[in-house]
Amino acid sequence: PVIDMAVAIRDLSACKKERESASALLKGPGTHYTVEKYDLVLWLEEALYFSMITTYAQGFALLYRASKEYQYQLMPGKIAKIWRGGCIIRSTLLDTIYTAYNNEPGLSNLLLDKQLAQQLMESQNGIRKIVQIGAQTGLPVPAMMASLAYFDSYRSEWLPANLLQAQRDFFGAHTYQRNDRDGIFHTQWN
Numbered sequence: 029p030v031i032d033m034a035v036a037i038r039d040l041s042a043c044k045k046e047r048e049s050a051s052a053l054l055k056g057p058g059t060h061y062t063v064e065k066y067d068l069v070l071w072l073e074e075a076l077y078f079s080m081i082t083t084y085a086q087g088f089a090l091l092y093r094a095s096k097e098y099q100y101q102l103m104p105g106k107i108a109k110i111w112r113g114g115c116i117i118r119s120t121l122l123d124t125i126y127t128a129y130n131n132e133p134g135l136s137n138l139l140l141d142k143q144l145a146q147q148l149m150e151s152q153n154g155i156r157k158i159v160q161i162g163a164q165t166g167l168p169v170p171a172m173m174a175s176l177a178y179f180d181s182y183r184s185e186w187l188p189a190n191l192l193q194a195q196r197d198f199f200g201a202h203t204y205q206r207n208d209r210d211g212i213f214h215t216q217w218n
Contacts (some may be wrong), residue, residue, distance in 0.1 A: 030083045033174040056166025063161070071161075074154020079175040080121055081148055085138035086178060088125070092136055105129030139182055148179065 040047070088104050095102035105126050112122035128141035138144050155176050162169035181187060193204035198217040206213060 029174040029178050030079065030086055030171050033170045037168075037170055057164065059165050061161050061165050067157075071154040071157040074151035075158040075172055078148060078151040078155040078179070079172050080119065081138070081144055081151075082175040082178050083171075084121065084125060085144070089137045103129075103133070104135070105133065137182070139179070152176075152179070 088107075091102055091104060091107065094100060105128075108122045108126040108129060112118050112120075112126065124143060124147075125138060128138055128144060129135055132141070135141060139148065155172055159169060159173050159176050161167070162172070190204070190207075193202075194215075196202040197204050197214060201214055203212045203214045205211070
């Protein structure tokens with residue numbers, strides 16, 4: 029989701045003239061948010077770190093699934109080490125990622141690594157604050173919002189996909205499953 033959002037926002041940034049017109053027509057909340065500079069800087073640091081971890085987790089999870097599906101035999105730890113050594117996305121966080129895959133080579137998602145999970149838990153307050161401030165003031169922080177949504181979705185044992193299933197069934201008779209009984213269902217929606 030974060031990678032997708034980054035691409036979508038990059039595309040939107042190219043629409044400068046449209047955004048100028050929209051800014052005259054579409055008004056946001058106009059809310060001013062007062063916060064201590066120290067707190068804001070701390071929250072921004074935590075939010076950025078949180079977003080970096082979840083973005084790497086999403087990217088490496090894609091590599092994991094592709095490797096499994098197409099038998100690429102990718103070695104995520106080595107990929108992290110190569111990227112750390114000179115790729116445009118190098119980061120000291122890649123050292124932690126390398127260690128995570130060294131400790132557990134079959135790790136399907138970095139969010140399941142105990143050290144990274146702890147770092148996410150410690151930095152989640154910051155991203156929640158920054159997303160809240162962004163939403164309240166109308167300041168777009170879409171990648172951070174997507175990072176937080178990914179984290180909250182990934183850590184959730186149950187997701188509200190029933191609404192999506194109902195919409196798909198309504199529009200295209202795609203059927204749905206229920207929580208209270210086995211089987212595949214379709215409803216004639218009125």
